[in-house]
Amino acid sequence: MSIPQLLHPRNVHQGRYxxxxxxxxxxxxAAFVSKNPNGEATIDFxxxxxxLLLNQALLAKYYHVKFWLLPAGYLCPPIPGRADYVHYLADLLGRIFSQLPKGKQIELLDIGTGANCIYPIIxxxxxxxxxxxSDIDVVAVRAAATIVAANTALKSSIxxxxxxxxxxxxxxxxxxxxxxxLTMCNPPFFASQAEADAANERKWANLGKAAEGKGRNFAGQQHELWCDGGELAFIRQMITESQLFKPQVCWFSSLVSQQKHLPPLQKLLRSVGVVQSEVIEMRQGNKISRILAWSFLTVEQQRQRFGATDNDS
Known part of the structure; x- marks a missing residue:
């Protein structure tokens, strides 16, 4: 499979696998690799x-993760797109630094990290x-904590x-x-199980396997895929609740999958007194997703409270 060429420039997953x-x-x-009609190596997605094995290999090769397993039925995410979110957040934070922010002094909160722990790893x-x-699911918390504990590269930093x-x-x-x-979140996308199932069947049809449409090749628990009101309701709650932590977070953020949700969310941001907001578009092939980021602090306040100055190195 060819990875779309519109990934973030620092994304290591450019080009073909x-x-x-x-x-x-x-x-x-290796047992799952075959040739596509063009004679190129691929797997059956x-x-x-x-x-699962592809993700294990990507994490081992690019992120020094030697142990990575998921409980049955939990979300197995595509890694290249997840990496893009992280890199665009680094750009956003980098605006208040003289260079890209690196090092353990940078604190990131991943809301709904899941059993896969992908965002923290990347x-x-x-x-x-x-x-x-953080996660509400105790099984996911235990699985993610096990991944962290099993990998020397991660255990002192996640x-x-x-x-x-x-x-x-x-x-x-x-x-x-x-x-x-920074805070980040990939919120539940769907408003109901029926919506999730219908979208899943369309995905299987696109893979040419419509008859198998009752299963999920990337899996996912209920709270990972849908919630009452879908992503719009979830992000609205996130924005409302973020007011309680105005001085404690430099940039809040969330993925927004549907363009139509941006106007009501931006209206809510204005109503709660957000000082800065950004919509960052990510393109991966024909898929477009967005990061909505907001802050209750001015740039100068961000620099003062989070230790960034024009002379930072």
Whole structure:
């Protein structure tokens, strides 16, 4: 499979997958590699095991992760697109620094980190940031914590915590006086299971396997895929709750999958007194997604509170 050429310039997943290198990283992947009609190496992206092994190989080769397993039925995300979100956040934060922000002094909070722990892994291994991942699902928390503990490259730099209140997002996760340079979230996209199932069947049809449309090649638990009101309701709650932590976060952010959700979300941002907001568009082939970022601080306040000056090196 060819990775779209519109990935972020610092994304290491440009061009086609190098299956020779990936199979060297995870030899079991070789059994699932075949040739497409053009004679190019690929895998069957409808095969759950093949997708899992591909992710293991990508994480081993590019992110120094030697152990990565998921509980059955949990989301197995495509890594190149996840990396883009991290790189665009680095650009956003970099505006208040004289260069790209790197090192463990940068604190990132990943809301809904999932059993896969993908965002913390990419952020830590790409930039050296210290990452806190939170989730309401105790199985996901344990799985992500196991991944961190099993990999020497991660265990001193990633913390996984359980969100104790299933009705809260930041409350119960951000402690009194605690500061984060960035927060990120890939919210539940769908408003119901019916919506998720219909979209899944369309995806299987696009893969040429409509008859298999009741399964998910990337899996996903209910709370990973849908919630009442879908992503619009979830991000609205996130924005509303972010007011409680105005001085403690430099930039809040969330993915927004549907363009039509941006106007009501931007209206809400204005109503709660946000000082800065950004919409960052990400293109991966024909797919377009967006990062909505907001801050209650001016640039000068961000520099003062988060230690960035024009002379930072």
């Amino acid at each position: 190098d299956f020779n290198a990936l199979c060297a990283a995870v030899p079991k992947l 409808a095969d759950k095991e093949a997708v 952020a830590n291994q790409s930039y050296g940031w210290h990452v806190t991942g 913390q996984i915590i359980e969100q104790p209140d299933t009705n809260a997002i930041f409350s119960g996760v951000i402690g009194e006086g605690q500061q984060f340079h």
